[in-house]
Amino acid sequence: MTRVVIHAGFHKTGTTSVQSTLRANRALLAPHLRVYLKADFEALTDATRAYCAAPDSDEALSAVGRYAMRFFRRIARDDPRPVLMSCEDLSGHLPGRRRHPGYHAAPQIMSVIAENARHRFGEALDLVFFFSTRDSDTWLRSTWWQNLRSTRLTDDLDRYATRPEVATDLMQTVSAVAEAVAPARVVSEPLDLSRDRPEGPLTPLLDLVALDPEIRAALTMLPPVNAQxxxxxxxxxxxxxxxxxxxxxxxxxxxxxxxxxxxxxx
Known part of the structure; x- marks a missing residue:
């Protein structure tokens, strides 16, 4: 049985801190866990964002499937270590970035990724999607800040909040993904809860891959990254x-x- 955990979002929910900690501990984790971050499947994230920007394009959706399969083919099926992928861009663009809409395409994207994972691993696949979430007001302010610092956004917070592309219900998206990828499991946890757990927002992912407690205790934990x-x-x-x-x-x-x-x- 191959456990594959895909941490696919959402932006501004502690994902950068999770990935920084995984990167810093990669050597320690390697004998126990196969960790893949954005640089390991960047062609796939390019494709997911392209489909997010053009959700009516069959060609863009086909590219998601093509690059997902290319990535999964690199993963040995006879290796007993769990697989952990983490990148919020798998769900599409940060809402509000260059007027791109929110996560409307995420259910279809995850469905295609799940289909290709099943094709690669067959009945031996134990697939779990994980989404970190956040309360709507705090998340909206955080996406506003991220867009302020990264683009030439000129809206104040009140005006930004009226833009239709940022009106995203994270839990509604999680539910839609769960329906799209069944029978794969979908798990979510709010940042307000996970940040107070022993390994912070990384904790639920370590739970899902059942990492040995001794290895967890030896992890080098980093402070929050990319916070406002x-x-x-x-x-x-x-x-x-x-x-x-x-x-x-x-x-x-x-x-x-x-x-x-x-x-x-x-």
Missing amino acids: PVAGLDEVFVALNRSALSEENLREAKKALRRIANEQGQ
Whole structure:
């Protein structure tokens, strides 16, 4: 039996912290767990985001299946170690990014990935999809901040909240994925719960792969990554995005302010 756990989202729910910790502990985990992060299947995430942007394209959906199978073919079927994939881009684009819609395409994407996993591993497959979630208000503010820092978004939070592409119900998406991938299991846990568990938001994934307690105890845990600074930079970034600064100068200004805020937070 091959246990495959796919951590496919969502953005801004502790995923970067999870992946940073997995990356930092890869050598320790290797004898017990096969870890795959975005760099290991980037062609697949390119395809999932392309399909998210063009959900009516049969060609884009076929590409998701093609690259999923190419990835799964690299995974030995006779290796007893569980498989853990983690990348939020498997669910599509961050909602609000360049006006791309939310996770409307996630159920179809996961269905195609599940179909190809079954084709590769057959009856020996034990497939689980995991989604980290967050309460809607906090998640909306966090996606707003991420888009503020990464793009030239000029909306304040109130205006951003009215944009239809960010009106995403995470638990509704989880339910739709569960229906689409059955009989594979779908598990979810809110960040507010997982962050207080022994290994933080990585904990539910370690539970799903049944990692040995001694190995878990030896993990090097990292502090949260990519969290929003508490220095009130959001309104400053709105003003910067609305300014006449060139793209290069805007990037440098944001970078400098984030560095100062992080140093102050430490």
